Amino acid sequence: MSEGDPRAPDVGIYEVSPRDGLQNEDEFVSTEAKLELIALLTASGLRRVEVASFVSPSWIPQLADADELVSVLRRSPGVRYGALVPNEKGYERLRAAGPIDVVGTFVSASETHNQKNVNCSIAEQLARLAPVFERSRADGIAVRAYVSTVCGCPYEGEVAVRAVVDLSRELIERGAAEVSLGDTIGVGHPNQVRELVGAVASEVSIERIALHLHDTYGRALANAQAGFEGGVRIFDTSLAGLGGCPYAPGASGNVATEDLVDLFEREGIRTGVDLDALVDASAWLERDVLGRRLPGRVFRARLGERERERRAL
Amino acid sequence: MSEGDPRAPDVGIYEVSPRDGLQNEDEFVSTEAKLELIALLTASGLRRVEVASFVSPSWIPQLADADELVSVLRRSPGVRYGALVPNEKGYERLRAAGPIDVVGTFVSASETHNQKNVNCSIAEQLARLAPVFERSRADGIAVRAYVSTVCGCPYEGEVAVRAVVDLSRELIERGAAEVSLGDTIGVGHPNQVRELVGAVASEVSIERIALHLHDTYGRALANAQAGFEGGVRIFDTSLAGLGGCPYAPGASGNVATEDLVDLFEREGIRTGVDLDALVDASAWLERDVLGRRLPGRVFRARLGERERERRAL
Numbered sequence A, B: 001m002s003e004g005d006p007r008a009p010d011v012g013i014y015e016v017s018p019r020d021g022l023q024n025e026d027e028f029v030s031t032e033a034k035l036e037l038i039a040l041l042t043a044s045g046l047r048r049v050e051v052a053s054f055v056s057p058s059w060i061p062q063l064a065d066a067d068e069l070v071s072v073l074r075r076s077p078g079v080r081y082g083a084l085v086p087n088e089k090g091y092e093r094l095r096a097a098g099p100i101d102v103v104g105t106f107v108s109a110s111e112t113h114n115q116k117n118v119n120c121s122i123a124e125q126l127a128r129l130a131p132v133f134e135r136s137r138a139d140g141i142a143v144r145a146y147v148s149t150v151c152g153c154p155y156e157g158e159v160a161v162r163a164v165v166d167l168s169r170e171l172i173e174r175g176a177a178e179v180s181l182g183d184t185i186g187v188g189h190p191n192q193v194r195e196l197v198g199a200v201a202s203e204v205s206i207e208r209i210a211l212h213l214h215d216t217y218g219r220a221l222a223n224a225q226a227g228f229e230g231g232v233r234i235f236d237t238s239l240a241g242l243g244g245c246p247y248a249p250g251a252s253g254n255v256a257t258e259d260l261v262d263l264f265e266r267e268g269i270r271t272g273v274d275l276d277a278l279v280d281a282s283a284w285l286e287r288d289v290l291g292r293r294l295p296g297r298v299f300r301a302r303l304g305e306r307e308r309e310r311r312a313l
Helices: A017-024 A031-043 A066-072 A088-097 A111-118 A122-139 A161-173 A190-201 A220-229 A257-266 A275-290 A298-312 B017-024 B031-043 B066-072 B088-097 B111-118 B122-139 B161-173 B190-201 B220-229 B257-266 B275-290 B298-312
Strands: A012-015 A048-053 A080-084 A102-108 A142-148 A178-183 A209-213 A234-237 B012-015 B048-053 B080-084 B102-108 B142-148 B178-183 B209-213 B234-237
Touching: A012 A257, A017 A031, A017 A048, A017 A080, A031 A048, A031 A066, A031 A275, A048 A066, A048 A102, A066 A080, A066 A088, A088 A122, A102 A111, A102 A122, A102 A161, A111 A122, A122 A142, A142 A161, A161 A178, A161 A190, A178 A190, A178 A234, A190 A209, A190 A220, A209 A220, A220 A257, A220 B220, A234 A257, A257 A275, A257 A298, A275 A298, B012 B257, B017 B031, B017 B048, B017 B080, B031 B048, B031 B066, B031 B275, B048 B066, B048 B102, B066 B080, B066 B088, B088 B122, B102 B111, B102 B122, B102 B161, B111 B122, B122 B142, B142 B161, B161 B178, B161 B190, B178 B190, B178 B234, B190 B209, B190 B220, B209 B220, B220 B257, B234 B257, B257 B275, B257 B298, B275 B298
Parallel strands: A012 A048, A012 A234, A048 A080, A080 A102, A102 A142, A142 A178, A178 A209, A209 A234, B012 B048, B012 B234, B048 B080, B080 B102, B102 B142, B142 B178, B178 B209, B209 B234
Antiparallel strands: none
16 A cells, blocks of 8 residues: 555555454365465455464464465565464574564453463463574564553453553564554453544554454444544454454454454545455355354344345346 | 432443343344343343333334333333333323333434334424423423434435434423434444534533444444443443344444443443442343344453453363
């Protein structure tokens, strides 16, 4: 999306379905299907897609094919591909696999959550990430830093705004191009998101702040709108709302890409994404790949609309 | 909710699950189960519940037991019970059945939708409702007027704001205590809701405007918040999001009571409703009555939380 383009999108979407979306799926999704998913996503106009994770295959067997996937990935022009790494070893695997444009790192704003997630303290996790930041800089690869549990922690409950602000600033100072504030368990509400974004933006440039919202309590879109009003222009989404919440079995996870795109486009906020292409991709993913009902609302409603139009012919 | 109570709710909820929620269910729900549902709803603190519809039993077989249900209904103190009527005949059935506090009437802001829904024009529908308004006034029963398709029509597409404003004013002038603006197919978006509420409020007192939102495209909560910001203080909801959208098979329908309550309470807006009691009611409805997955987000997430807490003990 060149800045000179008069039709440049007003918001950027960071699509996470191939990684964050799939990682909770029990049945292994073939590398071929993952590649097809990624191709459909970029064909819809999405310009940044997180395609893999280089955490230990024993942690997340679903993403164990990261090396192969990245090595055979057919890159689309203008698209930036991201992958998650937990530490230097993951970074080395990523570099050996093939070209990746965005290295995703993650740390929690809550000590207990960080401990449960990566088995070390926040300070230790930052230390582990130091070589990832250094080597990414040397290799000319952008670092995206996920900060999780920013609106609440499943173990500690409330998370201090101050902790989120400090951690975000720290990550930017260490070289992150962008911080993605994750409402991991979806408990955030609009006033809270507005306040949090305002607080982080007082120490981190607003252009570097992304929102990673979960729809567990149905508030992801209301929160996205609050974030937009607060100046955020980068939103993480997942096709069809793919991605469960491990702390609330059966609950929905990431905000659905189609739901966010449709909301924003109707509000006059350009996303640069073809909604119909996304709906096609979701229908394929649900029917041909996963064989289970996905939680996104807009793709379901659009499929219903199409069916109605077909019958009316 | 007496005005002198310092803890009076900030918003009023008009619960529609026993009527609007159930009406699309294929399998008949017993009168006994409906009565239990109503009892659970009022026990949670809900103060207005629409319990039945006196449309022709052949139209909506699910609600064919309206007469019996109203006749045996055990009223809770402080609760106002509502029922829908399409015309004078329905009103007579309602009056014969037993005491009802709120008579619900309905008309669409879109000619085609009105025609498909009740087989007559908007003007004809208003004429049919005239005796209902008259007799309600004489009988001292409040009339609630539903205006449907206010944000869009499944047949005509766009619906003019002017049509919604004129119809709302007309209904209030004819004696409706309140108009409930229905986004029947859930296509509305926050700016649109804000604009619509502002337009109606320029001709109808804002205290008389309710919002009846559907979550078909996932925007019901964002729209509710926009409505609240625009001054609306009455919201129609349905337990667990019960109530499909007939125009989008598989899509979700009414905004879930729990989702709205949790959003508002977290934003500091008092609803006067006990969320845990609602979650219990939803769990019962899903498991013991309907035996299928209901779309509400908050009750699902809360059940997950409870399960997690139970395991942690």
